[in-house]
Amino acid sequence: MRVALFLTCVNDTLYPDTGRAVVKLLTRLGVDVDFPMAQTCCGQAHYNTGYRHEAEPLARHFSDVFGEYDAIVTPSGSCGAMVRELYPRMGERARAEGRGDSLAATLAPVVPRTYELTEFLVDVLEVTDVGAYYPHRVTYHPTCHGLRSLGLGERPLRLLRAVEGLELAELPGAEECCGFGGTFALKNPDVSAAMGADKVRNAASTGAEVLCAADNSCLMHIGGTMARLRTGMRPVHIAEILASTKEDPAV
Amino acid sequence: MSGTFVGMPAFPEAAREAVHDATLRGNLRHATHTIRAKRAKAVAEVSDWATLREAGKRIKDHTLRRLDRYLEQLEESVTAAGGTVHWAADADEANRIVADLVKATGESEVVKVKSMATQEIGLNEALEAEGIRAYETDLAELIVQLGRDRPSHILVPAIHRNRGEIRDIFRREMGEWGRPAPDRLTDTPAELTEAARLHLREKFLRAKVGISGANFMVAETGTLVVVESEGNGRMCLTLPETLISVVGIEKIVPTWRDLEVFLQTLPRSSTAERMNPYTSMWTGTTDGDGPRAFHLVLLDNGRTDTLADEVGRQALRCIRCSACLNVCPVYERAGGHAYGSVYPGPIGAILSPQLRGTGSEIDASLPYASSLCGACYEVCPVAIDIPEVLVHLRERVVEGGQVTSRGDKVVLKPAKGHAAERAAMRAARWAFSRPAALRTGQRLASRTRRLHPRTLPGPGRAWSGTRDLPQVPAEPFRDWWLRTNGGKDGAK
Ligand code: SF4
Numbered sequence: 001m002r003v004a005l006f007l008t009c010v011n012d013t014l015y016p017d018t019g020r021a022v023v024k025l026l027t028r029l030g031v032d033v034d035f036p037m038a039q040t041c042c043g044q045a046h047y048n049t050g051y052r053h054e055a056e057p058l059a060r061h062f063s064d065v066f067g068e069y070d071a072i073v074t075p076s077g078s079c080g081a082m083v084r085e086l087y088p089r090m091g092e093r094a095r096a097e098g099r100g101d102s103l104a105a106t107l108a109p110v111v112p113r114t115y116e117l118t119e120f121l122v123d124v125l126e127v128t129d130v131g132a133y134y135p136h137r138v139t140y141h142p143t144c145h146g147l148r149s150l151g152l153g154e155r156p157l158r159l160l161r162a163v164e165g166l167e168l169a170e171l172p173g174a175e176e177c178c179g180f181g182g183t184f185a186l187k188n189p190d191v192s193a194a195m196g197a198d199k200v201r202n203a204a205s206t207g208a209e210v211l212c213a214a215d216n217s218c219l220m221h222i223g224g225t226m227a228r229l230r231t232g233m234r235p236v237h238i239a240e241i242l243a244s245t246k247e248d249p250a251v
Numbered sequence: 252m253s254g255t256f257v258g259m260p261a262f263p264e265a266a267r268e269a270v271h272d273a274t275l276r277g278n279l280r281h282a283t284h285t286i287r288a289k290r291a292k293a294v295a296e297v298s299d300w301a302t303l304r305e306a307g308k309r310i311k312d313h314t315l316r317r318l319d320r321y322l323e324q325l326e327e328s329v330t331a332a333g334g335t336v337h338w339a340a341d342a343d344e345a346n347r348i349v350a351d352l353v354k355a356t357g358e359s360e361v362v363k364v365k366s367m368a369t370q371e372i373g374l375n376e377a378l379e380a381e382g383i384r385a386y387e388t389d390l391a392e393l394i395v396q397l398g399r400d401r402p403s404h405i406l407v408p409a410i411h412r413n414r415g416e417i418r419d420i421f422r423r424e425m426g427e428w429g430r431p432a433p434d435r436l437t438d439t440p441a442e443l444t445e446a447a448r449l450h451l452r453e454k455f456l457r458a459k460v461g462i463s464g465a466n467f468m469v470a471e472t473g474t475l476v477v478v479e480s481e482g483n484g485r486m487c488l489t490l491p492e493t494l495i496s497v498v499g500i501e502k503i504v505p506t507w508r509d510l511e512v513f514l515q516t517l518p519r520s521s522t523a524e525r526m527n528p529y530t531s532m533w534t535g536t537t538d539g540d541g542p543r544a545f546h547l548v549l550l551d552n553g554r555t556d557t558l559a560d561e562v563g564r565q566a567l568r569c570i571r572c573s574a575c576l577n578v579c580p581v582y583e584r585a586g587g588h589a590y591g592s593v594y595p596g597p598i599g600a601i602l603s604p605q606l607r608g609t610g611s612e613i614d615a616s617l618p619y620a621s622s623l624c625g626a627c628y629e630v631c632p633v634a635i636d637i638p639e640v641l642v643h644l645r646e647r648v649v650e651g652g653q654v655t656s657r658g659d660k661v662v663l664k665p666a667k668g669h670a671a672e673r674a675a676m677r678a679a680r681w682a683f684s685r686p687a688a689l690r691t692g693q694r695l696a697s698r699t700r701r702l703h704p705r706t707l708p709g710p711g712r713a714w715s716g717t718r719d720l721p722q723v724p725a726e727p728f729r730d731w732w733l734r735t736n737g738g739k740d741g742a743k
Contacts, residue, residue, distance in 0.1 A: 012729055013693050013723070020731065020738065024738065027738070035729070039686070046680060048623060050618075050647075051649060061684055093562075144624035144625055148624070148625035148628070149625065177622050181623055184622040185714060189713030190263065190271070191581050194584045195580050195584065223719075224718030225717065225718050227718075227719040228719055
């Protein structure tokens with residue numbers, strides 16, 4: 001099986017540790033993972049802000065880069081949802097606008113082959129115990145696109161529960177949005193900040209040291225709020241927890 | 252739509268005040284979380300909820316596709332049952348029709364059943380201009396009216412008020428409108444309700460004209476349906492001599508049988524009840540029972556134009572249950588007033604800019620009043636994909652495009668104020684289409700990382716005002732991958 005890592009532009013630029021963790025984790029599980037250097041961005045920020053026509057070339061580029069692989073794994077529920085849920089919609093819209101089937105046909109191959117990391121682990125590799133060790137109290141925030149668009153369900157929790165040493169604390173109001181929402185955080189700063197602060201307060205009430213999620217952009221917003229509110233908690237991507245072992249622990 | 256909201260500031264500014272009003276946020280949080288939990292329980296009781304939801308969606312879609320045919324059928328059946336049908340293209344026309352009908356009765360006051368459609372057209376204000384006083388009889392609407400306030404929720408228009416505030420309003424205002432509030436009125440729900448009951452009873456018994464909306468209209472029989480909790484609507488529907496119902500054309504269902512779906516999904520989604528306490532149905536006029544004259548005013552007011560839009564038309568499936576408001580994290584913080592419309596929350600954010608167009612500042616900002624978390628879509632009993640429509644309308648705001656306005660196809664220009672954003676999006680697309688350019692940018696950011704400010708100028712200030720910025724790492728992932736051959740060369 002040819003497996004490609006789609007790291008997403010945000011992770012690549014700002015959170016390379018997440019990428020390294022995914023590589024380490026998948027390698028440990030016997031997957032030979034490739035990182036196609038031509039990859040850039042799935043186009044989600046463009047699409048969701050209303051620039052669908054600017055997102056189309058990025059989606060085509062994505063298909064060109066990843067079309068050859070059997071599986072495309074991404075440590076981002078939100079970018080995963082962009083490919084799986086919104087690429088088909090972009091194809092349909094182009095067709096409805098009388099521009100033919102070309103976009104839909106170009107995007108079709110990558111849609112079913114794109115997996116969010118925890119989905120890939122549980123559904124494709126069929127593992128829940130990935131042999132991780134992480135001796136910390138952790139609370140898990142299911143990010144909206146992972147939760148509702150991709151329907152990740154219990155998968156991340158099953159993976160976390162199998163981690164040795166990890167103590168899982170239930171997050172009150174877990175399914176409520178953290179208030180990031182891409183450009184929403186900039187366009188509606190007051191509401192976004194209020195949502196973030198509530199999320200952080202809920203997380204702090206669990207007594208966990210770490211808030212974990214499967215999306216670095218949400219973690220950027222939550223983590224930035226945590227630092228400002230001085231909770232002493234840390235945001236950590238789930239990949240980094242799953243990659244952590246006794247021999248090579250994540251800090 | 253109602254003139255009351257013209258000139259509202261854009262959503263972010265309107266929301267700011269609410270976000271920082273601790274009482275308001277407390278009221279909203281308490282109310283929405285309570286009803287949210289109850290709704291989830293009421294829905295979980297039904298084993299075939301998903302099927303009901305799908306059925307509701309299909310019935311509405313089917314009807315909307317053949318709306319012209321069903322409207323004609325409705326007109327025929329209402330007329331055959333002794334009613335009179337009037338067609339109103341917009342708010343002004345509807346208001347004129349209603350005012351003329353009231354004047355023809357010689358009356359100068361009317362009692363009203365809670366209705367979104369009459370609020371949408373600003374009927375009370377229009378009637379007042381004609382010297383006709385309209386009394387709201389729904390408890391929450393009464394609170395809003397007495398408080399000279401605006402509704403802030405579809406189902407609970409006074410959701411933003413707590414008991415203490417309501418008692419103060421009753422004490423201060425009831426006497427101005429009719430029977431005053433009892434002396435020493437406290438803020439217990441029982442006393443407040445009793446005060447409202449006595450105040451309203453006087454109105455019910457006196458009024459000769461009633462005005463209502465409807466939750467549903469059945470095409471085959473010409474029957475209108477109002478679903479309510481308090482029974483005040485039923486008083487208005489049965490006691491007056493003349494009944495005038497103003498209803499949006501999308502409220503139609505083809506057959507009596509179709510109601511079976513919505514009478515299950517609506518109460519559970521809205522008040523979290525298995526069945527609402529009062530369901531009133533009326534068909535034309537009947538000798539010796541109920542109103543002698545019945546007028547149905549069918550309201551378009553942007554609905555046909557909305558129907559012409561392939562993506563946006565699903566908003567017309569809405570049965571106004573308000574479930575989407577109660578789960579929306581943005582509504583919970585911003586409150587209903589910030590939406591600048593009688594339709595607040597997620598549904599308001601997609602309905603108002605379609606019914607009114609995206610021309611005003613508030614309407615152009617509404618499609619952005621969402622983090623696209625999808626909670627609204629998940630709870631909607633007719634499966635309106637609100638996030639999809641939001642993004643579609645964002646596109647209309649930033650790129651313009653073809654829309655139908657008053658039946659004509661027109662090409663919209665992009666809204667003002669998005670030039671910088673558009674340029675940034677284009678630049679980002681340019682860079683993202685060229686991996687080499689992306690890499691150069693990343694390297695530049697890494698090399699200058701010590702120079703990056705902790706606070707940002709321009710639109711970024713909003714970010715760094717409440718959140719710390721992430722630090723740019725020393726090396727982007729792709730450079731690490733190249734340097735270490737994907738970690739195979741041993742380096743970390
Ligand atoms: S959009 Fe759906 S959830 Fe919201 S009020 Fe309408 S029917 Fe209810």
